[in-house]
Amino acid sequence: MTDARPTLPAWLAAGRPEAEIRGLMAAGGHCHGARLGENMAVTSNPDDDNAQAGPIATRRRGAELETAILDAAWDQLIADGYEHFTIDAIAARAKTSKPVLYRRWKTREDLLRATVRHRGAADPPVLPDTGSLRGDLLALLATANSGRNPLVALLSSMVGSYYNRSGPTPAELRFAFLSQRGSSVQEVIDRAVERGEVDPARLTPRIIDLPFALFRHELMMTLKPVPDHVLRQIVDDIFLPLVTARPPAG
């Protein structure tokens, strides 16, 4: 096994049109990174323009180049996963060369962080106005859902090497751990139902999973142990009000 491209789900790659086709770059290609054996630099060679749309050499500088690189880096991260987030690959994708990157960022990890920050700064959100809270919220969620969620894209590309195609399963990550503990919550809730503590009519699978869903979310967001007061908020402010028996709303 030498190279097995991860190739994340296509929907993740959406939201960035392969950087921008840069200014005057001609159609033909001039793709480097794919070793073009000899020095084909434009050393005062007038043949260039008769060879069917010879690439008119242009050269980006400063901020323009920098955002192009950061866009390319993000593309690379999403397209091939963190394992292929290499300086060479990024330089090739940005159609520039390694020293250009090293002049700006000392290490690969610096570039990674800059890439994430750059991407986070983009995409100003749009505010829906449907006239109802429900409609507004669903619209917001739908927008976040439509491919370009950078947070999850980042996570996915990091975890990519685990769940690659042809691997055992994608959802295994969740399932291998959760299957047995799911029954713990179920058991605890069943006992509460017997005691009359909760209204069985309000119990859906999603609500039963709610406490641990919020717990996992908190843990994944902070990567630190969850403080006790947060656990109490989850239970007291969110879960218990939802499942506790009470008179029907007016």
Place this chain on the structure above:
Amino acid sequence: MTDARPTLPAWLAAGRPEAEIRGLMAAGGHCHGARLGENMAVTSNPDDDNAQAGPIATRRRGAELETAILDAAWDQLIADGYEHFTIDAIAARAKTSKPVLYRRWKTREDLLRATVRHRGAADPPVLPDTGSLRGDLLALLATANSGRNPLVALLSSMVGSYYNRSGPTPAELRFAFLSQRGSSVQEVIDRAVERGEVDPARLTPRIIDLPFALFRHELMMTLKPVPDHVLRQIVDDIFLPLVTARPPAG
């Protein structure tokens, strides 16, 4: 920059006592992996047992060896992050050698998946019984919180290279993206309050974040777009009942 050990938060490393100190392995060390230049194999050299507790060579086989390797692999993943999840490092940690691993798993990624599966199968949960749903739930959460959560440990070690010490921030991952969108939800809710749709008394920061928290959780768990009916469940079954004005519970 040559080597910069990630070293995840200590609380993650808990829950596995450095594999097991294997059977008859003597205390002294015999640590390999740290290149011991010469061939110190036990080639009928009677000096072994007078040299202060010379390691009595033992040799694990079959299933025993296999679980030892998988434990070591998990330790390695947690201790040094996925970037250092190398066959060499794992073999060294398991006090065996590379061919032994390659006889069992064809590639490094096979071993990764086997490791995660192995770890997922361990740790049967304990059922608390405090007499109340609230107490039981808090106990369950506290257990999950006490260090040994393999799901988050896995995620952390994967994302490790991003949030290394001396990096810009650990919470930046969440913050860079969320800061601006957080205000979108706030805005949408503010308008709903003005319309009298929601009870402002029920709004806490955590409840305001709830819809997107659940959305992100779903996305991170499935690594797929969230189906519409799930979005509706989040809004209709969980969020709206919590914030909609209603008569106080009986």
Place this chain on the structure above:
DNA sequence: ACTTTAAGAAACTGCCTTGTATCTTGACAT
């Protein structure tokens, strides 16, 4: 026109890692 700055191409060092091959030796069965 001339100078300065940085982009871009290429080669190179050095390290690390994957994956394999070889050989010795311990564990176990008969």
Place this chain on the structure above:
DNA sequence: ATGTCAAGATACAAGGCAGTTTCTTAAAGT
């Protein structure tokens, strides 16, 4: 005791990648 099989040690080939250096050349300022 003896044979078989796998553990364990080591060496090795091949390739990938980080980071650097050198040099050429385009772009921008004066």
